[in-house]
Amino acid sequence: MTHSIAIIGASGYTGAELIRLIATHPGFEIKALAANSKAGQPLAAVFPHLRHLTLPDLVTWEQIDFDQIDLCFCALPHKTSQEVIAQLPASVKIVDLSADFRLRDPEAYAKWYGNPHSAPEMQKEAVYGLTEFYRDEISGARLVAGTGCNAATGQYILRPLIGAGVIDLDEIILDLQCGVSGAGRSLKENLLHAELSEGTNAYAVGGTHRHLGEFDQEFSAIAGRPVQIQFTPHLGPFNRGILATCYVKGDAATVHETLAKAYGSEPFVEVLPMGETPSTHHVRGSNFCHIGVTGDRISGRTIVVAALDNLTKGSSGQAIQNANLMLGQPETAGLMLAPCFP
Amino acid sequence: MTHSIAIIGASGYTGAELIRLIATHPGFEIKALAANSKAGQPLAAVFPHLRHLTLPDLVTWEQIDFDQIDLCFCALPHKTSQEVIAQLPASVKIVDLSADFRLRDPEAYAKWYGNPHSAPEMQKEAVYGLTEFYRDEISGARLVAGTGCNAATGQYILRPLIGAGVIDLDEIILDLQCGVSGAGRSLKENLLHAELSEGTNAYAVGGTHRHLGEFDQEFSAIAGRPVQIQFTPHLGPFNRGILATCYVKGDAATVHETLAKAYGSEPFVEVLPMGETPSTHHVRGSNFCHIGVTGDRISGRTIVVAALDNLTKGSSGQAIQNANLMLGQPETAGLMLAPCFP
Amino acid sequence: MTHSIAIIGASGYTGAELIRLIATHPGFEIKALAANSKAGQPLAAVFPHLRHLTLPDLVTWEQIDFDQIDLCFCALPHKTSQEVIAQLPASVKIVDLSADFRLRDPEAYAKWYGNPHSAPEMQKEAVYGLTEFYRDEISGARLVAGTGCNAATGQYILRPLIGAGVIDLDEIILDLQCGVSGAGRSLKENLLHAELSEGTNAYAVGGTHRHLGEFDQEFSAIAGRPVQIQFTPHLGPFNRGILATCYVKGDAATVHETLAKAYGSEPFVEVLPMGETPSTHHVRGSNFCHIGVTGDRISGRTIVVAALDNLTKGSSGQAIQNANLMLGQPETAGLMLAPCFP
Amino acid sequence: MTHSIAIIGASGYTGAELIRLIATHPGFEIKALAANSKAGQPLAAVFPHLRHLTLPDLVTWEQIDFDQIDLCFCALPHKTSQEVIAQLPASVKIVDLSADFRLRDPEAYAKWYGNPHSAPEMQKEAVYGLTEFYRDEISGARLVAGTGCNAATGQYILRPLIGAGVIDLDEIILDLQCGVSGAGRSLKENLLHAELSEGTNAYAVGGTHRHLGEFDQEFSAIAGRPVQIQFTPHLGPFNRGILATCYVKGDAATVHETLAKAYGSEPFVEVLPMGETPSTHHVRGSNFCHIGVTGDRISGRTIVVAALDNLTKGSSGQAIQNANLMLGQPETAGLMLAPCFP
The missing domain is CATH 3.30.360.10 (Dihydrodipicolinate Reductase; domain 2)
Structure with a gap:
């Protein structure tokens, strides 16, 4: 079964890495790519190395039709991420790659990131995304917080x-x-x-x-x-x-x-x-x-x-590993690429 | 259908790149890896980046049982390559990554490479491996000469x-x-x-x-x-x-x-x-x-x-593209990996 | 004899390279360093690799007392450079590292740089700074235009x-x-x-x-x-x-x-x-x-x-070579540093 | 006063760095360059970045006329270094850049370097070359051992x-x-x-x-x-x-x-x-x-x-700093080159 994927924050490096990995993922299909500052552009204008892929043009995240999305990767800067995620429909599963939902304690968040958390109730719901240690919780989660x-x-x-x-x-x-x-x-x-x-x-x-x-x-x-x-x-x-x-x-x-x-x-x-x-x-x-x-x-x-x-195990690869669990895909799907050496 | 693959010259960079690509190729299985100077070692001792793969240990090329091999990639230095290839059984298809069969004219070979060709009759048989321009000949070939x-x-x-x-x-x-x-x-x-x-x-x-x-x-x-x-x-x-x-x-x-x-x-x-x-x-x-x-x-x-x-389109990726044609696999099998940027 | 030097645009790479070279120049002493956006800071805050030098703090170029300056290097962006240089007192010799005085023809300048020249009369006066070919003119010049x-x-x-x-x-x-x-x-x-x-x-x-x-x-x-x-x-x-x-x-x-x-x-x-x-x-x-x-x-x-x-022969080294000629120093003074290899 | 310098081991990186620094040293003149494996070649064949210098061709160290040498830098591999240094005339001051005279205890040397020391009596004579902490001993030393x-x-x-x-x-x-x-x-x-x-x-x-x-x-x-x-x-x-x-x-x-x-x-x-x-x-x-x-x-x-x-403060620069002390030059002579950034 193929799952429909959206990526918000597609113009950064973790966004690009998500697309690189999903390009050969057998069970994921990218349905929407958002990057508000680059909306309207084809992805190849922002990341020419992905020009061989047939992908939707960049849109704003508000333009995404989330009814057709199974899971959304959110690769935004912290603070922005929590504001956007708080507005996404409950039907969409979310893997957040920012720092916004890593810390369960709002005070700890405020201390380390310098601003109060704007969606503290979601902090409680979020599962910490270090796959090997939170596998069960991640499998059943709606919101997973990728680790630093x-x-x-x-x-x-x-x-x-x-x-x-x-x-x-x-x-x-x-x-x-x-x-x-x-x-x-x-x-x-x-x-x-x-x-x-x-x-x-x-x-x-x-x-x-x-x-x-x-x-x-x-x-x-x-x-x-x-x-x-x-x-x-x-x-x-x-x-x-x-x-x-x-x-x-x-x-x-x-x-x-x-x-x-x-x-x-x-x-x-x-x-x-x-x-x-x-x-x-x-x-x-x-x-x-x-x-x-x-x-x-x-x-x-x-x-x-x-x-x-x-970018891979430390961020976007981890995110896909978690998404695989959340969507019932094999945990290693799309992730067995061998290292590129030299 | 899965084809059985051998690689001779597995301890060099083009050898490593072949293995990297075959690692996620759906139709190829590596049955033998030869590197005469490193025979007896596990591949991970030579290329630790491939340690996650289950692969046969390195052997000498003479130790390979070619009866079970459909196609052999030969990633040896020029001159050595022609000597080895001349001794391989006729039943095995060969993609040579060296310079030894690129030039059809023995005199041209001798001029550019400084030594007479030791298997000039095979030079005639070899098909030049620039896939997009020799597709039909490659599909029917026994010996394909990868380009520089x-x-x-x-x-x-x-x-x-x-x-x-x-x-x-x-x-x-x-x-x-x-x-x-x-x-x-x-x-x-x-x-x-x-x-x-x-x-x-x-x-x-x-x-x-x-x-x-x-x-x-x-x-x-x-x-x-x-x-x-x-x-x-x-x-x-x-x-x-x-x-x-x-x-x-x-x-x-x-x-x-x-x-x-x-x-x-x-x-x-x-x-x-x-x-x-x-x-x-x-x-x-x-x-x-x-x-x-x-x-x-x-x-x-x-x-x-x-x-x-x-290493990819210029050598090992091209070699796999040609092998796909020679073995009846889809031409793009195993080769759609997106570029690694940054 | 020691000459007094000012550098305008000291916070860029060609500015830093001028200072690096002058640090061991036997006949030049830096009397003023200007970088309007960083005025008030010590140079070491902008270029920590120069922290061992005793140098004046960064000022705006307008703050420089040009009465005590023999020669001023101007390492500003083009367009800004011509505007500043037009305001410098006639008593100060100038080596400009920007593109502003390289082209003698105002129309050629406008064509290549996209804006009309604001000091076209100075363009005529400027000597093109390719030392080996304009040595005599440079020796007698007040304004030398460093080459690209x-x-x-x-x-x-x-x-x-x-x-x-x-x-x-x-x-x-x-x-x-x-x-x-x-x-x-x-x-x-x-x-x-x-x-x-x-x-x-x-x-x-x-x-x-x-x-x-x-x-x-x-x-x-x-x-x-x-x-x-x-x-x-x-x-x-x-x-x-x-x-x-x-x-x-x-x-x-x-x-x-x-x-x-x-x-x-x-x-x-x-x-x-x-x-x-x-x-x-x-x-x-x-x-x-x-x-x-x-x-x-x-x-x-x-x-x-x-x-x-x-940065050296292509820009700041050339500039010092020209300044040596303009001030009667040996042409190679301060410039015989051996290349840094590896 | 100008001192006459020899360098043994001139074809390695620390040798090249010595020459780079001496090139603008006001009190040192290179009289002999030895590199036994490259003897007979001009230095520019081994280090083209030094081709602008007028230097003696490479010789074997045995060919050096040590009567005209005040100080010899020895930039050989350890073990070879002690063998060569033991044969140099007592009139020549020596700065050794190898590990051979860093450890005063022959047993400690044997333990860390895997071979017995062949000139243990010279180990006692050698002064450890960390200039800032052994300044007085270095000033009076005949043999200084550069640090790791x-x-x-x-x-x-x-x-x-x-x-x-x-x-x-x-x-x-x-x-x-x-x-x-x-x-x-x-x-x-x-x-x-x-x-x-x-x-x-x-x-x-x-x-x-x-x-x-x-x-x-x-x-x-x-x-x-x-x-x-x-x-x-x-x-x-x-x-x-x-x-x-x-x-x-x-x-x-x-x-x-x-x-x-x-x-x-x-x-x-x-x-x-x-x-x-x-x-x-x-x-x-x-x-x-x-x-x-x-x-x-x-x-x-x-x-x-x-x-x-x-290569500089950690090796060849330190060596020259020590040589300055040993020869009565100002300690900073030839060493005030500013860092090369970017």
Whole structure:
């Protein structure tokens, strides 16, 4: 059976990635593409790499006839997203890729995003979209909140370890490099090729990155007590990919065993043999996440490294994985594309 | 129906690209992977990005049981390729990705490649693999010779124009930039990141690049008289993609019309509206070729720019397109992956 | 003797490059830095890589006390530049890096830049700043107009050849790749890392690039009759560097000899041995221009390739070379920095 | 006064960087360049970016007339370096850029480098070359051992903090990204552009990187008791630059104050205002090191980020800084080149 899909926010990178993946999805058909600032244009004017596809022209989201839509992906900036989603008909299932429904607590949202939430009642309804850990709730949900891309990466490392109680909860450091597409298609000086290529820098140092809101919420819930991690993102001169290097206190073999067991039957999360280290090169353009575990020369210290593609597993691939569950499609439908290397 | 596939030369980039594409091909199953220098290893040791696939371990090509193979892709270096192919059983269809069977004339081969051909009788049998122009012969062939990646790009521009007699045959300049994967996975100083990134240079200047052998053969055959073009390749600091900028003498509107007509029903070759210019960014990782035509301010001069991915449309995607024809699969099977942007 | 220098437009890339070079110039001292949109800020807030220098804070250009300034570099956008320069006191020597005084003919300026010139009388006074060819005029000038970076590259190849009458004037094709810093520090979608890295494209195809105004003016003057060339720039995924590949009709040995003779005593222009090819990697960050000549397999055709750094030899290095002449400094003062490789 | 310089190992990246810097050094003149595998060639054949310099051709190191040499830079691989240096006449001062004389303890050398030291008596004589901390010893030394590039970066952060006793010695994590030139000009698959660009990975995870030998030696000496840190390097897709992100337990203001005081009068080490973060972009091609300090949201945790150019401040620039001291030149001679941005 083919499901009818709409995408709101089709002119950004996560929108483009959704279309790229749906292009070869056997069970989804795109019926509407909205991008209010580009309404009236053919998609190929905004994303020439998709010109081979037969797709509807861009419209405003208000122009979409939602009666014919089974599921709507919402790839808008936060704040705008909650305003739009609050106006969508109840008959439409929604996967939101923004930050607007990730935090269940309106105060936490206000703290991290700087504005009060305008649809707090929907926050309660939303299911957090980290598929491997919320599969049942996602299958029955009307509104799924896609996770932050960094937040997804860190959680793939830490959720099983916190859940199994095999690491020190007060001594977790997550050091991470993110490719530039994670910042979206926005005109900022630091995203120019001339500024960003050929080097790297840290940003949001000291515990100020918004994805910490997700870490705090999820890790504290798993642990049953407040958990705060240290988290430093870096901006790397590559377009796709997140590499997270996580320092924990715990036994390396136990950490590896815990992760291997947690993901043993997962189609998209691969735990490498002990001592091997993943690379973003090897997940590029795919929905896979690779995780490697290595013990340190200092006894009781372990380093866990995870790699995924921020646009795919960290965002649009995850969104489709969730949509598959919500619509009764096979979970892996449209997502088995192999990474693009070199 | 599913066909059984072998790949010889699976440890190089074109081998990896074949596997990437076959991974989601509905009608092909990989039964054997050969890489003599890496025999005995799992493929994931050589290409960790393919670790999610269930594949046979690498063997030597001599270890392959060809009785169970319908078609064999041969992704070996030239010279080695002809030696191996000459020993394969007649029951196996072959798509060769090397240069060994591209030139029908043994003397031309010896001139461009510096060694006499060791299987000249097979040269006669081989069909030149530029799918759009040799479709019928390829469908019935046992041995198809994949084209050079630069040679494919130049021919997509020039074959229809030469065939239609709309450009001056003695005034053709093909200026081209090729991504580094075109040079293969070889340990050469000029292919190191530190040497190649952040800049560009021309190479094989002055009519010495081997792909000129293909241009000479094909263009002269179409024109019915000797045709020689000027061709300058450049090595660009990107991994995938060829951008060819071709200077011809002829009327721009006629050139555009000729190309639009030639490719009107082709699934993979897109002629852009007059005056638009393609980009390698927009074909990356895909089997598509984009072509743009612009008239010059000097009357009677026209610039045609073409973009494709050297590893896909220029090599492994083309090989699969040909294999589809040879095995009775739909020509586009496994090849409709959308480009990976950004 | 130390000369006092002001820079107007210090917050752009050519401004930064001027400061980088003057930082180790033995005869220049920066007395004022203007950037009207950033006035009041320390330079390090705009260009942290220059934080080790003791420099005046940014001011508006109107705040500069020109009585203490010997020479002012003007690195503003075109149109703004002419308006500002027209207001500067006559006692100040000026090197303009914009396009505003490159074209002597107000009509040509209006045609290529889309607006009438507001200081046409100063256009007459301005000396065209291609140092090697206007040395005497520059030495005595009050206002020198820096050339376009692409225009400089093409002229290093073609001026001696046109002047010596050794190539066909109606069959010149200049195919060129330019690094992204050539587009300045402007917030445009196509200059984002995610859009520009990992690929390439042509732009201003068909004879529409503004630097053709300079080519037309200069080449026609040298030839004594109208000369129009074909010129196609490409945007490459690197920050610094121009590689120009020029196709001419003429004898390769004669072309090489003509260029070698023209630049034999030049400190910054190096003609490589016949058949060698330059690379932008080898001039990066320096004021050098490398030129290589190769004959084609087609008799009578020659390819000339030139490489320079668009920010240095193509712009700010050239500007300082000219300022040296205007102030009686050694021409090479501050400019002998070796290229930064890798 | 001009000193006569020889460079052994001139065909590698650190050799090239030495020549680049000496090219504009007012007090050094290169009298001999050795590269045994390339002896007989002009340097421009190996490094075309230095072709504008008038330099002696490459020779074997045995061919150098050391009577006319004041100081010799030795940029050989470790193990080879100790063998060569042991044979140099006592009259020649030596700055070694290899790892051979960094570790004072022969057993520590054997452990980290896998072979016994062949000149252990010279190990005792060698002075560790981190200029800012060994200035007096370096000034009087005959043999100075340049530090590892990662080792330098980590020490700029940690030496003052360990010395002042303001951080927990058992809880230090150094997470670091290094540009590819740090791996030298070696033909390894993982250093190819196609393998390394567009992504990142960790390596030597778990306390196995050789530069830990230097950290252990130096930090333990400062602390007066054994200190072991955790250290994870990553390979980034850029040519020059190291960014070290260091997690310590200590008060942020105290950490900042300690570093600011330690480097207050240093010409090349800049401590940024509290809360600012450095970038490798801003030190590229220069001898500067930028250090930034930020407190974490978790009380008592501090993040210190440092950036330098591995080839300059991390290697060849440091070597020249030391040579300046050894020869009585001003310490900053030849080293004030501004970073090359963009």
